Amino acid sequence: xxxxxxxxxxxxxxxxxxxxxxxxxxxGGAWVAPASGQMMETFDPGKGRxxxxxxxxxxxxxxxxIKAASSAEKEWGRMKPSARGAILAKAAELIRKESAYLAxxxxxxxxxxxxxxxxxxxxxxxxxxxxxxxxxxxxGESFPLGHDYLGYSQPEPVGITAHIIPxxxxxxxxxxxxxxxxxxxxxxxxxxxxxTPLTALLLADILFRAGLPAGxxxxxxxxxPEAGAPLVKHRAxxxxxxxxxxxxxxxxxxxxxxxxxxxxxELGGKSPVIVLADADLDAASDGxxxxxxxxxxxxxxxxxxxxxxxRIHGELVERIVAxxxxxxxxxxxxxxxxxxxxxxxxxxxxxxxxxxxxxRGLSIVTGGNKATDPATGEGWFFAPTIIDNVPADDPAAQExxxxxxLVVQPFDDEAEAxxxxxxxxFGLVAGIYTSDFSAAHRLARDIDAGQVFINEYFxxxxxxxxxxxxxxxxxxxxxxxxxxxxxxxxxxxARIG
Ligand code: ADP
Ligand code: MG
Numbered sequence: 085x086x087x088x089x090x091x092x093x094x095x096x097x098x099x100x101x102x103x104x105x106x107x108x109x110x111x112g113g114a115w116v117a118p119a120s121g122q123m124m125e126t127f128d129p130g131k132g133r134x135x136x137x138x139x140x141x142x143x144x145x146x147x148x149x150i151k152a153a154s155s156a157e158k159e160w161g162r163m164k165p166s167a168r169g170a171i172l173a174k175a176a177e178l179i180r181k182e183s184a185y186l187a188x189x190x191x192x193x194x195x196x197x198x199x200x201x202x203x204x205x206x207x208x209x210x211x212x213x214x215x216x217x218x219x220x221x222x223x224g225e226s227f228p229l230g231h232d233y234l235g236y237s238q239p240e241p242v243g244i245t246a247h248i249i250p251x252x253x254x255x256x257x258x259x260x261x262x263x264x265x266x267x268x269x270x271x272x273x274x275x276x277x278x279x280t281p282l283t284a285l286l287l288a289d290i291l292f293r294a295g296l297p298a299g300x301x302x303x304x305x306x307x308x309p310e311a312g313a314p315l316v317k318h319r320a321x322x323x324x325x326x327x328x329x330x331x332x333x334x335x336x337x338x339x340x341x342x343x344x345x346x347x348x349x350e351l352g353g354k355s356p357v358i359v360l361a362d363a364d365l366d367a368a369s370d371g372x373x374x375x376x377x378x379x380x381x382x383x384x385x386x387x388x389x390x391x392x393x394x395r396i397h398g399e400l401v402e403r404i405v406a407x408x409x410x411x412x413x414x415x416x417x418x419x420x421x422x423x424x425x426x427x428x429x430x431x432x433x434x435x436x437x438x439x440x441x442x443x444r445g446l447s448i449v450t451g452g453n454k455a456t457d458p459a460t461g462e463g464w465f466f467a468p469t470i471i472d473n474v475p476a477d478d479p480a481a482q483e484x485x486x487x488x489x490l491v492v493q494p495f496d497d498e499a500e501a502x503x504x505x506x507x508x509x510f511g512l513v514a515g516i517y518t519s520d521f522s523a524a525h526r527l528a529r530d531i532d533a534g535q536v537f538i539n540e541y542f543x544x545x546x547x548x549x550x551x552x553x554x555x556x557x558x559x560x561x562x563x564x565x566x567x568x569x570x571x572x573x574x575x576x577x578a579r580i581g
Contacts, residue, residue, distance in 0.1 A: 096417060131463055
């Protein structure tokens with residue numbers, strides 16, 4: 085008997101919580117209370133109120149998860165890849181079957197509108213479907229050593245992998261790291277963000293019910309310093325996948341270096357959306373709005389800079405402002421178009437960036453202030469904001485704000501567009517809107533970013549490798565590239581004649 089999203093939503097608004105949400109760590113195929121006995125609270129950003137408590141993990145809990153993962157390593161790593169794939173496929177099926185519950189919990193914990201959370205749940209299912217198939221396709225090579233020799237390589241799982249998950253896409257980021265790691269035959273310990281712990285726990289339980297052996301996928305909740313740091317520092321961990329901020333990524337890399345543990349870092353961005361004068365302005369304005377206001381701008385790959393040809397600058401900004409001012413703010417579970425930001429801390433960080441931009445005399449053409457749910461006066465909202473004519477070296481054009489703040493940077497020619505686009509410390513993604521095929525591909529060639537979208541921001545899916553250049557990190561998630569992160573190559577050379 086599956087319940088509808090509406091029945092969970094009704095339960096939440098009438099009781100202030102949802103019954104039977106997970107509380108404990110998921111270790112060795114079971115719910116495990118925190119070693120310290122301590123719990124912490126998770127908040128509904130749409131109300132700014134705590135609604136549930138969960139395990140505050142520490143080094144002792146990490147140690148338990150390491151033990152569970154170590155004892156599961158052989159069985160999982162030696163299982164026939166097709167059998168591993170079948171379990172991942174079953175997990176995808178369960179994710180789809182339980183999608184209403186997962187989406188409601190994701191929306192509630194992160195604040196994002198339910199429609200976006202539903203998209204994320206679909207994305208998580210796609211990741212498991214895709215890597216279920218990829219598990220079968222892992223293969224080595226043979227090397228031409230001549231008649232008397234045999235040379236070949238074989239991918240091996242790297243071992244225990246740690247996954248440090250951010251709060252902006254709690255479920256889909258967990259899925260895009262965990263699915264390829266499992267496909268490769270690795271074991272997993274995931275540490276979700278302290279403000280959004282729930283859907284990673286639900287995912288671990290789904291995997292277990294799909295037939296994953298106990299201990300192969302474990303989730304330990306808690307803060308970064310108390311639960312995350314002991315995990316990435318642990319010498320038994322052979323790979324760390326980290327998605328989050330640049331300073332924390334640098335710390336994680338430093339900590340992993342002590343044990344020569346490999347890292348994959350997906351950090352911030354300040355991604356440009358370049359709009360040429362010949363672009364379809366309807367598509368471009370919708371694209372820009374999705375690029376910066378989806379998830380209230382809390383997306384590493386948000387299109388946070390509109391780099392626009394001066395000849396259409398006024399008209400495009402006008403169109404965008406007109407549409408933005410119709411966005412309906414509201415609690416995520418009320419299926420709003422624009423939700424709150426994830427935490428009070430993040431709200432204050434965003435407001436700080438915008439206040440400083442105002443003090444520097446920049447022109448804020450819409451938004452620029454904190455807001456609340458108009459229905460209740462509650463919640464951690466920041467109004468969709470546009471800052472126009474921002475100089476290339478201004479902090480508003482250089483620093484990642486991680487909120488619903490678009491800066492506009494006009495240009496006069498293609499060379500200047502490229503200079504502006506490439507002129508930050510980041511290099512995650514870029515968008516291009518134009519009807520000129522050659523211009524689009526010239527820009528795509530010359531842009532310093534890991535992924536380029538042409539005429540549809542966020543085009544693509546799990547099939548397309550994703551990751552950054554410069555301070556945006558290194559390594560690629562998604563696509564077949566991602567599986568390589570979780571494999572090490574063994575090569576064998578033999579004299580046989
Ligand atoms: P924010 O500052 O917005 O919380 P972070 O990049 O610090 O973003 O957080 C991303 C993830 O990294 C979260 O799961 C957080 O708990 C975790 N984290 C924070 N500090 C550390 C650390 N020193 N070691 C491992 N993980 C950490
Ligand atoms: Mg929360």
